């Protein structure tokens with residue numbers, strides 16, 4: 084966040100000096116002050132643009148000729164209600180003055196609160212159900228909510244064999260293990276994903292084979308075909324940021340080469356391809372319910388199996404490998420990958436509102452798409468009429484052909500506006516534990532990873548907040564444009 088000093092423009096400078104300050108503070112504005120820190124005027128990027136276009140001014144014009152000398156200020160003793168009552172689309176920054184008229188602070192819409200990249204919305208029965216667990220002592224993995232959560236997720240997807248687990252990472256590991264993927268097997272995984280996808284393959288003792296993504300940012304089916312060897316046992320498509328992989332082609336490949344498909348649907352809950360929900364295509368599919376996911380349980384995960392026998396085997400492995408009929412008898416080296424009733428209680432409350440949650444996520448994506456459609460410095464997320472993108476994180480690319488601002492500079496400037504943005508994952512093939520699993524080139528992942536950034540996407544995000552985010556984002560480019568003169 085900018086401090087007061089970052090907002091102050093000494094009156095004796097010229098427009099070029101002012102723009103340098105406005106560019107650095109990323110607020111699109113600054114307070115013009117004299118030597119005694121008294122505010123003489125306000126200067127915005129809009130004022131400068133109008134001065135260039137309408138009045139023939141240039142970068143050398145003195146600030147005093149261009150600034151607005153009529154501006155809104157408040158005494159430093161103003162209450163938050165007074166300040167909020169004045170802040171609007173038009174008045175976005177208010178200098179706060181002491182008795183001598185010196186600026187001692189300032190207020191803006193984003194100075195008092197930060198817009199997080201993602202936060203859960205726990206506004207339904209979450210608290211009531213967690214309280215029920217505590218009141219009734221059902222806080223371990225026994226209890227009704229675990230079964231209810233599995234049933235609700237299963238029913239929503241039309242997938243009866245659903246198994247709740249502790250998180251999305253162990254969901255992947257357990258899915259691979261239960262399907263018999265292990266040593267000597269190769270599993271094809273996209274370069275652009277969260278590391279848990281590849282880690283789970285390594286836990287299973289199998290060998291990951293990293294392939295590039297295509298222009299939808301999803302695993303390239305061409306690259307999958309090229310990577311198949313006699314050892315290939317499975318493909319792990321990842322529905323990244325809420326956009327589906329080409330499951331039609333992937334299923335055709337799997338059928339042709341007799342391969343298993345494990346969908347990593349951690350980021351894809353509610354996403355559809357040709358009207359079919361992701362996580363319903365593969366032999367197994369996994370979810371994450373981490374705090375930043377579309378449906379959350381704090382930490383948590385789930386696996387769907389197509390085949391009941393894999394589901395039953397996974398249920399045994401999840402519970403220490405213990406026989407379901409002979410207590411404390413272990414037929415397998417199993418795991419404790421169970422979800423607690425406390426976590427599932429939150430999940431049940433979230434699933435009660437699943438339609439609203441998904442509707443909101445899709446709306447967030449649409450609003451961003453509309454607000455940012457005309458920004459040539461940005462490349463909007465992939466889109467297709469066959470797809471419902473649920474925008475787990477609304478993620479776009481900075482167009483390096485249209486701006487010299489780097490993605491990381493933009494993230495920094497958004498943060499100065501109280502807006503959290505996030506870079507896209509690093510390519511797997513460049514990170515030390517995975518370099519040996521790389522084959523060939525990964526130009527698409529390299530580009531998306533370098534240029535991609537995610538914007539705030541919480542279910543509770545308001546349209547006004549989205550407007551603030553987009554205004555700040557556009558403002559960053561506008562000031563750069565003016566600096567060219």
Ligand SMILES: Cc1ncc(COP(=O)(O)O)c(C=O)c1O
Nearest residue numbers: 250251252277279349371372373
């Ligand atoms: C694509 C992907 N796979 C797997 C995971 C792992 O899930 P968890 O954090 O619940 O272990 C995540 C998220 O965190 C993810 O984004």
